[in-house]
Structures are given as C-alpha cells and as structure tokens.
C-alpha cells in the first residue's frame with residue numbers, strides 16, 4: 001500500500017458525516033489518505049504527537065475539521081510546517097459560526113486555509129490541487145473535473161434558456 005499524502009483529522013467521531021466528504025473527493029482523485037480522530041482539547045498529547053510527526057511520515061497536507069471552540073486546525077498548524085486546511089463543522093447551538101470564527105481568525109504567522117461551514121468537499125478539492133502541483137495525473141484529473149462541472153452548468157443554462165424560466169422553475 002502506498003503511503004498516505006493527506007491526513008484527515010477531526011475533533012470527534014460526531015464530525016465524521018461531514019468529514020467523510022473530504023475522503024470521498026480524495027478517493028475520486030485516487031490520492032492516498034489517512035483518517036483519524038484527534039482533539040486539541042480532549043487528547044492534547046495525541047494532537048501534539050500527530051502534528052509533530054505528520055511531515056516526517058510523508059504527509060503533505062492536513063485537513064482538520066472541528067466544531068464549536070474549534071482549536072484543532074489552528075493548534076496543528078502552529079506545530080507542523082505542512083499546509084493545514086480547516087473545516088468548520090456546523091454546531092447545533094450557533095450553526096457553525098463559532099467553528100468558522102475559531103478557525104478563520106488565526107493570528108498572523110500561523111495560517112489555516114479555511115473552507116465554508118461543513119464544506120469538507122472543498123477541503124478535499126483544495127488538498128487535491130496542492131497534491132496536483134507535483135503529480136501530473138492528479139492535475140489532469142482536476143482539469144477534467146472542472147471541465148465536467150463547466151459542461152454541466154452550461155447544459156443547465158441552456159435548458160433554462162430554452163424552456164423559459166417559468167416552465168423550468170414550475171411557477
């Protein structure tokens with residue numbers, strides 16, 4: 001088995017339904033990844049060990065998801081030299097705004113590339129784009145993915161124009 005290039009971590013197993021979308025994207029682009037639960041709050045030593053060792057183990061990008069007082073992505077970014085992509089997981093109390101602000105408002109010097117609330121799919125795509133910088137097969141697949149997306153939207157635009165928006169929207 002090839003060594004994983006992307007590490008997907010999350011603060012709790014309750015984040016899995018969101019974070020699995022990052023894994024699905026990496027599967028699509030055939031990029032090796034690993035996935036585990038690490039919490040800056042609940043398992044600080046484990047978080048420290050993970051962040052300390054991830055680059056030496058061959059990982060190239062970290063995707064870190066957390067909700068609420070979402071310190072995990074920032075804490076990992078403070079330790080590793082790898083790029084960290086943060087996924088703010090939606091919470092029930094504050095709809096994820098707490099997670100978003102905890103992840104995006106990093107002090108200068110310690111960046112976390114933050115995606116939209118619950119948008120682990122974009123975190124997977126961003127990781128694939130970073131990996132694609134040096135792997136042409138991945139880069140080509142990303143080009144194809146974007147081309148497919150463009151064609152699908154143009155097709156929808158054509159349908160909308162041809163049918164007229166009233167019929168299309170059923171109004």
Ligand SMILES: Nc1c(C(=O)O)ncn1[C@@H]1O[C@H](COP(=O)(O)O)[C@@H](O)[C@H]1O
Nearest residue numbers: 011012014039040041066067070071072
């Ligand atoms: N934000 C963090 C951290 C951390 O940042 O270290 N560890 C767990 N959590 C978050 O707590 C939420 C509730 O967790 P539980 O569902 O386990 O109570 C999760 O969204 C998790 O990411």
